Structures are given as C-alpha cells and as structure tokens.
Amino acid sequence: MTASTAPLEMLAGADRVRRYAPWVLLVVGVAVLQVSYHGEPFPRAWDTVISDPINAFQAWARSNRRTHPLFTSFFTPLSRSIDWALTSVEGFLQWLPWYVVPGATFLLIARTRRWWPAAVAALASVYPGIVGLWDETMQTLALMAIAVFICLVIGIPLGVAAAFSRRLESVMRPVLDAMQTVPAPIYFIPMILFLGIGRVPATIATVIYALPPIIRLTALGIRQVDRQAVEASTVFGSSRAQTLFKVQIPLAMPSIMTGINQTIMMALGIVVLATLLGAGGLGQEVMDALQQRSPGRGTAAGLAIVAVAMVLDRIGASFADTDRTHHVSWRATAIGAAAVVGALFLGSALGWSEFPPVSDVSILAPIDRAVIWARDNLSFITRPFNDFMVAEILVPARDLLTEVIAWPVLIFATAWVCWRMRGWKLAAVAAALLTVVGLIGMWELSIVTLTHVVAAVVLSVLIAVPVGIWAGRKPRVEAALAPILDALQTVPSFVYLIPVVMLFTLSAVPGIIASVLYAVVPGIRLTALGVRQVPAEALEASRAFGATDRQTLFGVRLPLAAPTIMAGVNQVIMMVLAMVIIAGLAGSQGLGFEAVRAVTRTNTGLGFEVAIAVVTMAIILDRLTQAAGERLQPPSA
Amino acid sequence: MSEVCIEVADCWKVFGGRDVDKAIAMAEAGAGRAEILERTGATVAVRNVSFTVNRGETFVVMGLSGSGKSTLVRCVSRLTDPTRGRILLDGEDLTAMDEATLRRVRRQKLSMVFQHFGLFPHRRVIDNVAYGLEVQGVPKAERRERAEEILAVVGLEGWGNHFPQQLSGGMQQRVGLARALAVDPEVLFFDEPFSALDPLIRREMQDELIGLQHRLQRTIVFITHDFAEAIKLGDRIAIMKDGSFDQIGTPAELIADPATDYVREFTKDVPKQKVVTAGTVATGPKSETANGRKVAATDTIEKILPALLDDPSPIDVVDDEGRVIGCVDREAVIQMLAT
Numbered sequence: 001m002t003a004s005t006a007p008l009e010m011l012a013g014a015d016r017v018r019r020y021a022p023w024v025l026l027v028v029g030v031a032v033l034q035v036s037y038h039g040e041p042f043p044r045a046w047d048t049v050i051s052d053p054i055n056a057f058q059a060w061a062r063s064n065r066r067t068h069p070l071f072t073s074f075f076t077p078l079s080r081s082i083d084w085a086l087t088s089v090e091g092f093l094q095w096l097p098w099y100v101v102p103g104a105t106f107l108l109i110a111r112t113r114r115w116w117p118a119a120v121a122a123l124a125s126v127y128p129g130i131v132g133l134w135d136e137t138m139q140t141l142a143l144m145a146i147a148v149f150i151c152l153v154i155g156i157p158l159g160v161a162a163a164f165s166r167r168l169e170s171v172m173r174p175v176l177d178a179m180q181t182v183p184a185p186i187y188f189i190p191m192i193l194f195l196g197i198g199r200v201p202a203t204i205a206t207v208i209y210a211l212p213p214i215i216r217l218t219a220l221g222i223r224q225v226d227r228q229a230v231e232a233s234t235v236f237g238s239s240r241a242q243t244l245f246k247v248q249i250p251l252a253m254p255s256i257m258t259g260i261n262q263t264i265m266m267a268l269g270i271v272v273l274a275t276l277l278g279a280g281g282l283g284q285e286v287m288d289a290l291q292q293r294s295p296g297r298g299t300a301a302g303l304a305i306v307a308v309a310m311v312l313d314r315i316g317a318s319f320a321d322t323d324r325t326h327h328v329s330w331r332a333t334a335i336g337a338a339a340v341v342g343a344l345f346l347g348s349a350l351g352w353s354e355f356p357p358v359s360d361v362s363i364l365a366p367i368d369r370a371v372i373w374a375r376d377n378l379s380f381i382t383r384p385f386n387d388f389m390v391a392e393i394l395v396p397a398r399d400l401l402t403e404v405i406a407w408p409v410l411i412f413a414t415a416w417v418c419w420r421m422r423g424w425k426l427a428a429v430a431a432a433l434l435t436v437v438g439l440i441g442m443w444e445l446s447i448v449t450l451t452h453v454v455a456a457v458v459l460s461v462l463i464a465v466p467v468g469i470w471a472g473r474k475p476r477v478e479a480a481l482a483p484i485l486d487a488l489q490t491v492p493s494f495v496y497l498i499p500v501v502m503l504f505t506l507s508a509v510p511g512i513i514a515s516v517l518y519a520v521v522p523g524i525r526l527t528a529l530g531v532r533q534v535p536a537e538a539l540e541a542s543r544a545f546g547a548t549d550r551q552t553l554f555g556v557r558l559p560l561a562a563p564t565i566m567a568g569v570n571q572v573i574m575m576v577l578a579m580v581i582i583a584g585l586a587g588s589q590g591l592g593f594e595a596v597r598a599v600t601r602t603n604t605g606l607g608f609e610v611a612i613a614v615v616t617m618a619i620i621l622d623r624l625t626q627a628a629g630e631r632l633q634p635p636s637a
Numbered sequence: 638m639s640e641v642c643i644e645v646a647d648c649w650k651v652f653g654g655r656d657v658d659k660a661i662a663m664a665e666a667g668a669g670r671a672e673i674l675e676r677t678g679a680t681v682a683v684r685n686v687s688f689t690v691n692r693g694e695t696f697v698v699m700g701l702s703g704s705g706k707s708t709l710v711r712c713v714s715r716l717t718d719p720t721r722g723r724i725l726l727d728g729e730d731l732t733a734m735d736e737a738t739l740r741r742v743r744r745q746k747l748s749m750v751f752q753h754f755g756l757f758p759h760r761r762v763i764d765n766v767a768y769g770l771e772v773q774g775v776p777k778a779e780r781r782e783r784a785e786e787i788l789a790v791v792g793l794e795g796w797g798n799h800f801p802q803q804l805s806g807g808m809q810q811r812v813g814l815a816r817a818l819a820v821d822p823e824v825l826f827f828d829e830p831f832s833a834l835d836p837l838i839r840r841e842m843q844d845e846l847i848g849l850q851h852r853l854q855r856t857i858v859f860i861t862h863d864f865a866e867a868i869k870l871g872d873r874i875a876i877m878k879d880g881s882f883d884q885i886g887t888p889a890e891l892i893a894d895p896a897t898d899y900v901r902e903f904t905k906d907v908p909k910q911k912v913v914t915a916g917t918v919a920t921g922p923k924s925e926t927a928n929g930r931k932v933a934a935t936d937t938i939e940k941i942l943p944a945l946l947d948d949p950s951p952i953d954v955v956d957d958e959g960r961v962i963g964c965v966d967r968e969a970v971i972q973m974l975a976t
C-alpha cells in the first residue's frame with residue numbers, strides 16, 4: 001500500500017512544484033526588488049546617448065543639405081519633384097471652376113445608379129466652399145492626391161510581387177505588421193531628420209503611413225483569384241503578363257479598389273497631423289482653431305474634413321463596385337462627362353473658378369455661441385467628471401506606479417506576464433525595451449501616458465462590449481447602428497478632439513475622451529461580430545437543455561465569442577495608442593505632448609526617444625492581447 | 638494503325654514534404670498514401686502512371702475523389718510540373734520545354750474545360766470564348782466572328798453579350814466548351830466538366846460532346862468520377878485509385894474482365910450485354926460447327942443474343958476486314974454474364 005502510493009505522492013509533489021514555482025518566483029522577485037529599490041528613481045544613464053548623435057546628425061544634415069551627395073543627388077531632387085507635383089496639382093485644382101467638383105463627384109457615384117448617395121456627396125463636396133475653406137480643401141486634396149498616387153505606384157507592383165513570391169511575402173509581412181503597430185505620427189520623426197519641415201516631408205510621411213493597405217489588399221486580391229480561371233488562361237498559352245493583365249488584375253480589382261479606398265482614408269486621417277510638418281490646408285485650420293480655442297472655426301474645419309472623407313469614401317466605394325451589369329449605360333455616362341467638361345471650359349473661359357463669396361451664410365458665429373453656451377451650461381457635468389478623473393484616477397495611478405512601486409518591480413512583473421502569456425522571448429524583449437525606455441529618461445513620461453491609455457482602454461471596453469453584445473444579439477439594433485459606426489469610422493481621429501477640447505478644460509481628460517470616441521467603434525464592431533457568429537446549433541442546444549437567456553449568454557455565447565472580442569480589445573488598444581500623440585495636441589501631458597514639442601521644435605533626438613517609448617508600449621500591449629486572444633480560442637482538432 | 642498523340646511515361650507527382658526521393662522509394666516499395674504522408678510529410682498524388690492516347694481517341698480517366706485525376710491531367714497539360722516522368726505530345730517532350738516553347742505548343746494544340754468552368758467573370762461571354770485567340774494575337778473582328786460561330790455550335794447563339802454569371806450552370810459550361818473549341822485545338826482536356834451539372838443537363842451535354850467528337854475527331858483526355866459517364870464517352874478507360882492506374886481498357890474489356898476487385902466494384906452494376914462485344918467473348922479459332930452465320934466483333938452481346946437463342950450452334954466473329962477471329966457460343970456468353 002505505502003509502496004504503491006509513495007511514488008504517486010512524489011509525482012503529485014513534483015506537479016505541485018511545477019504549478020507553483022512561477023508564482024513563488026513572482027512574489028519573491030517582487031518583494032526583493034521592491035525592498036532594495038524603493039524610492040530610487042530610474043537611473044538616466046543614457047539620457048543623451050540616443051538624442052545627442054541624432055541631433056548632431058540633424059545639425060550636420062542642416063549644414064550639408066546643399067553640398068553632400070546624399071542630399072544633392074537623392075533627397076533634394078526627390079524633394080523638388082514632389083514639390084513640383086504638389087504645386088501643379090494644387091494649381092490645377094484651384095484653376096478648376098468650383099462647380100466641376102460637385103459635378104464630377106455626382107457623375108462618378110451616379111454611374112453605379114446610386115442616385116441618393118451621389119446627390120448627398122455632391123452637396124457635401126460644396127460644403128467647404130460655403131464655410132470659406134475652399135482653397136484650404138484644395139491644398140489638402142492636392143497633397144492627398146500626390147501621396148495616394150505615389151502609394152499606388154509603389155504599392156500595387158509590390159502587392160503583385162508579394163502575391164507571386166512567397167519569399168518576398170515572408171519578408172514583407174512582418175514589416176507591414178510592424179508598420180501597423182507604430183502610431184502614425186512617429187513616421188514624422190525620421191522625415192524631419194532628412195527633409196526638415198515642409199510639404200514634401202509631410203507628403204512622404206503620409207505615403208509611408210498609408211502604404212500598407214494597398215500592398216496587402218493587392219496581394220490578397222491576386223492570390224484569391226479563382227485558380228481555374230488562371231489555369232484556363234495558362235492552358236491557352238497566355239504569357240505571364242497576359243494572364244496578369246487580362247485575368248488576375250481585373251479579377252482582383254474589387255480588392256485592389258478596397259485597398260485604394262483604405263489608403264485614401266488613411267492618408268486623410270494623417271493629413272491634419274501632417275500640418276505639424278507644415279502641410280498646410282485644412283489641417284492647419286484645425287490646428288489654429290485648437291490653439292485659439294475657437295469652436296466655430298474648429299467645427300467648420302472639422303466638418304470640412306468629414307465632408308472630404310465622406311465624398312472620397314463614396315467615390316472609392318463606387319469604384320470598388322465593379323459589377324458593371326447594373327451600372328448606367330456607357331452613353332449616359334459619356335454624355336454626363338461631356339456636360340461636365342463643357343461646363344469646365346465655359347467656366348474657365350468666363351473666369352468662374354473662385355467659389356462665390358457666401359460669407360453671409362457663415363455658420364461660425366452661431367457655433368461659437370452654441371459651444372460657449374454648452375461649455376458654460378454643461379460644466380456641472382464636465383467639470384466634476386474632469387476633476388474626478390484627474391484627482392481620483394490619473395494622479396493616484398501615476399503616483400502609485402512612479403513613487404510607491406519601485407521601477408525594477410514593474411519591469412520584472414511585465415516580463416513575468418509576458419513569459420506566462422507568450423514565452424521567454426517576448427519577456428526578454430519586453431524587459432530589454434523597458435530598460436532602454438528608462439535609461440533614455442522616458443520612464444516617468446511613459447508612466448503618465450500609460451495611465452491615460454489604460455483609462456481610455458477601460459472606458460472604451462466598458463462601452464464597446466455591452467453595446468456590441470446587444471447589437472450582436474439584436475439584428476435590428478445592429479442595422480440601426482451600422483450607418484453610425486460607418487460614419488464614425490470615416491472620420492479622421494483628430495476631428496474627435498475638436499468638440500471635446502472645446503467642452504473641457506485643458507487636461508488629459510479631453511484626449512482620453514477623444515481616444516474613447518475614436519477607439520470604441522472597432523470594439524463594438526468586433527464584439528457584435530463575435531456574438532453574431534456563434535453557431536446557431538450551439539445556441540439551440542443550450543436552449544434545448546433549458547438554459548435561460550442569461551445562462552446561454554454567459555455559458556455559450558460569450559465564451560465562443562471571446563477570441564473575436566479580444567481581437568476587438570486589441571484594436572481598441574492600438575487605436576488608443578495611435579491617439580496618444582494626437583492627444584498631446586489637446587494638452588495631455590506625457591509622451592504625446594513631448595512628441596508635439598519634438599516636432600514643432602525640430603528636436604529630432606527627443607522625437608526618437610518618444611518614438612522608442614511609444615513603440616515599446618505598442619509592442620508589449622499588442623503581443624499580450626494577441627496572446628490572450630489565442631488562449632481564448634477553443635482547442636482545434 | 639492509329640498513331641500515338643499523347644504518351645505519358647512513368648509520371649509521378651509528389652506534393653510537399655522535404656524528402657521526395659524517400660517518398661517515391663516508399664511508394665515503389667508498396668507503401669500506402671497515408672503511411673508515406675505520416676513518415677515523410679509528402680502526398681503522393683500520382684504514382685508511376687504510364688499510358689498513351691491515340692489521335693482522335695477519347696481517353697477517360699475514372700476515379701473517386703482524391704484519387705489524383707486532376708493532378709494527373711494538370712501534369713499532362715503541364716499546369717504543374719510532374720515530379721518524375723515524361724509527357725510526350727506528338728513526339729515532343731513537354732517536360733523538357735522552356736516557357737516560350739511550351740506557350741507556343743499550348744497556343745497551337747491544347748485547350749481545357751474545367752469542373753467549375755474557370756470562366757472569366759469580368760469578360761462577356763463572347764470575350765471569354767475569344768480569349769484563346771486573343772492571346773494568340775488574332776485581330777478583334779476576326780476572333781469575334783470565330784467566337785460567334787462557335788457559340789452557335791454549342792447552342793448559345795445570341796448570348797455573347799451577357800456576362801457568365803448571368804447564365805445557368807449548363808450554359809456556363811457550354812461557354813467553357815466553346816472557349817476550348819474556339820482555338821481549334823488538337824488535344825482537349827476535360828477535368829470533370831459535367832460534375833457540377835444536374836443529371837438531365839449532364840446527359841444532354843454528354844450527348845452533345847459525343848456528337849461534336851463524331852464530327853471533329855479530336856484527341857480527348859476526359860476526367861470523371863462517374864463510371865456510367867466513362868463508359869458512355871470513352872474509347873478507352875483508365876481506372877485510377879490512390880494515384881495509380883488499376884486497369885486500362887475499352888469499356889467492354891473492363892466489364893468482361895475486371896483486373897482488380899476495385900474495378901469489379903464499378904462494373905458489377907453495369908448491364909453487361911449492352912457493353913460487352915462479341916469480340917471480347919470470342920474464343921478459339923473458327924468454329925467447325927458454325928453454320929455460316931457471322932457477326933461483327935464490335936456488335937454487343939445484346940445484339941447477337943437473339944441469334945444465339947434461335948440456334949445453339951456457335952457463331953463466327955469477324956473483324957472489320959471480314960476475317961474470322963474466333964467464335965461465340967452460348968456457354969461463353971452465359972459465363973460472361975454470370976461473373
């Protein structure tokens with residue numbers, strides 16, 4: 001008896017050791033580190049190790065811009081040609097009689113027999129003129145047109161190549177993934193280094209930021225073409241080029257068009273930020289309005305950006321609809337085009353290109369009054385909320401993480417979580433990156449930003465998950481929400497800042513609220529999707545056993561939807577991180593504010609340090625939420 | 638004597654896996670697909686297949702799902718490269734050709750009809766049909782005219798300006814057939830062209846193909862998983878199982894003399910007297926007792942049965958030049974029908 005149970009007990013003992021060892025390690029590690037490092041600030045050993053050489057390089061670049069071959073034979077000609085293109089397109093758009101824009105918009109969309117969207121988009125395209133922002137809008141459009149054009153010229157061939165070459169695709173995929181983890185404005189920082197401030201670096205940063213979707217969707221589209229169609233083409237003796245241009249690209253067109261649409265929307269999303277680099281246009285207007293706290297101007301400019309987004313999105317969608325069978329006939333389209341072109345020449349002959357002055361219908365003053373009224377009368381909500389968030393949550397959280405808990409404990413605990421969730425590789429990377437962040441002197445700023453990010457993520461999830469569950473269970477609710485969510489998604493992120501900034505005092509709270517508004521949409525979307533996709537049989541089986549709605553929800557629906565919901569949380573986090581720097585514009589302290597300072601004062605060294613901190617945070621949070629999502633996946637066969 | 642058009646010699650196709658040689662060695666030693674997959678990670682889709690197709694012949698490859706038929710026909714048309722083996726078309730080795738030569742051969746000689754049609758949804762029916770001519774560089778007016786003619790041949794006059802997805806499944810496959818015929822190919826590959834169609838349409842299409850083949854006399858390699866279809870269309874049939882051929886023969890040979898149990902499984906439900914010919918059951922030399930009666934070697938048993946029932950004495954069987962090749966008697970017929 002004893003002889004047979006002893007090894008069993010030993011086995012159980014070994015098992016217990018294996019089970020509890022990590023926890024013991026955690027507790028002991030935390031205790032030791034906390035006691036030995038309590039109260040010590042992070043040693044800023046590398047305070048200038050990164051920023052000094054970069055600033056030195058920048059100084060060198062500035063003084064050698066006219067002489068060094070790197071500039072004279074590469075950057076300067078590149079810069080010149082982009083500048084020339086920008087000037088030409090802008091000149092052309094401003095030469096165009098204004099009514100050509102709504103005319104062409106209507107024609108492009110109505111071609112697919114979508115009369116109402118066409119009319120609404122045409123009206124929306126005149127809106128910027130009505131509020132006196134026609135020229136700014138044309139400037140913005142010119143920059144976007146050039147940026148998107150460059151994206152297509154680079155992105156479509158790359159996408160095609162990636163579809164054909166497994167090797168290239170395996171090189172490119174991690175790069176594209178990484179590009180999507182890096183918050184947009186980070187791309188500005190190297191631009192300043194090589195090109196300084198101006199429209200050209202703004203254009204190039206926009207290109208880099210907006211490039212991934214067109215590459216991805218081109219490759220996806222080509223790879224998804226029906227294999228038999230490709231084989232049919234081959235068997236008739238088509239050359240590769242013939243198969244590509246006659247079969248694969250035409251059949252991949254809907255996907256490519258979706259990619260173009262996404263690229264356009266991303267370019268528009270960053271265009272206001274690009275004003276930090278001197279892009280001008282509508283972004284400048286928003287920025288000025290934010291700085292002068294002038295709600296009317298801000299709202300007018302924000303709505304102009306929304307109008308541009310809506311028009312471009314609709315036009316893009318009309319191109320993505322490649323099923324020509326229900327389109328308007330060629331002849332009608334040609335007549336319409338001829339009419340617009342005729343009007344164009346008539347108008348330019350008569351000199352009608354200026355938008356008619358309509359300042360008397362200005363909406364600025366009433367908006368100013370309304371916002372001031374709202375600010376004064378809603379302050380009984382906004383002020384306590386603001387104060388509560390700052391005094392009860394953000395400040396105590398920051399103090400806890402910087403003063404109470406010693407910094408090595410945070411690094412150790414993060415690494416421990418990474419190890420348990422994903423393995424030692426991520427743990428090592430996280431510990432190394434966090435140490436670098438501390439050494440370069442970004443520790444406190446990162447902690448501040450982290451508290452904002454966590455607050456925004458928690459608020460977003462608290463809203464998104466219940467709403468998403470509700471929408472996923474009730475098709476009618478989802479149908480009602482769909483257009484609102486669609487609209488919210490086409491609105492560039494910073495536009496959310498405008499109303500929020502106007503209503504709140506300058507603090508971290510407006511940035512958090514704007515982040516929530518921006519990030520809540522994908523959270524709702526993916527939660528609803530997850531809940532809706534639960535197989536009907538599983539639900540019926542649960543009901544057949546007599547489960548209540550509640551039991552079915554918590555016992556079947558949510559566990560099965562959990563991986564998708566987790567993907568939603570991941571997206572929420574990434575979008576909140578993308579807002580971090582934008583929130584800096586609204587007066588949030590922390591990394592965002594520092595990034596804005598770095599860009600406006602062209603302190604590139606500081607910019608790189610901020611970039612390292614933000615990317616560190618993005619990598620750790622992204623990998624951890626992905627790992628969590630994978631753990632929630634039911635085991636597959 | 639009919640001349641050889643396609644010759645496939647020792648064709649292998651192995652997917653995946655790191656050690657292809659080992660997979661082939663295992664297959665040669667008689668290992669099954671599952672075992673090879675487990676040991677080497679490779680799928681042996683086609684194993685050591687050899688056959689010839691004569692000019693003007695319809696050669697059917699019949700096998701169940703996953704037996705490697707599509708892979709085989711893709712090897713023969715070199716849509717994929719066979720792992721081992723040679724494919725000769727009119728004496729030219731397709732496996733040794735470079736891209737450009739292969740393209741030229743394809744333009745001149747090959748075309749193919751696909752199970753799921755493989756039509757180009759972004760092109761109108763007429764431009765689908767004209768595609769082969771288009772890649773050859775035939776001028777637009779000429780290729781359209783030709784496409785119109787072919788559409789009429791397959792009974793789709795006036796449908797040229799529709800898009801494929803506006804047509805029913807049967808009509809779409811007619812477009813696929815027209816597209817294949819438009820280039821006037823020497824060799825046609827059919828990969829289960831009628832499997833996606835419902836039974837009535839399928840029969841109609843089969844009859845139409847028989848009619849067309851009667852007029853055009855092309856060399857056809859036809860893939861199917863339906864034994865009845867194989868018998869109906871094939872001059873010769875190969876039964877494929879787990880990547881290799883169990884038996885090659887005329888419908889009558891397969892039914893009268895199945896080489897394996899697997900083949901017998903398919904043949905046992907077929908009414909033999911309708912398929913087996915006098916030639917296949919003929920025995921011995923000329924009969925002494927035959928009282929001058931003669932039947933052709935290609936006559937089915939069903940056709941000669943009344944004569945045998947009338948008179949128990951054997952009947953001489955003659956080939957198409959009138960020479961006596963043997964005789965049939967009641968015993969031979971009963972034995973054949975009983976097995």
Ligand SMILES: Nc1ncnc2c1ncn2[C@@H]1O[C@H](COP(=O)(O)OP(=O)(O)OP(=O)(O)O)[C@@H](O)[C@H]1O
Pocket residue numbers: 652653680681682700701702703704705706707708709862
């Ligand atoms: N590209 C590929 N990569 C890996 N394995 C493949 C590939 N194509 C086919 N196979 C495998 O080869 C075997 C034969 O497939 P094939 O498509 O030739 O069968 P089939 O007889 O045409 O079947 P069906 O009637 O279903 O079309 C299958 O086991 C299949 O999984």
Ligand SMILES: [Mg+2]
Pocket residue numbers: 706707708828829
């Ligand atoms: Mg097949």
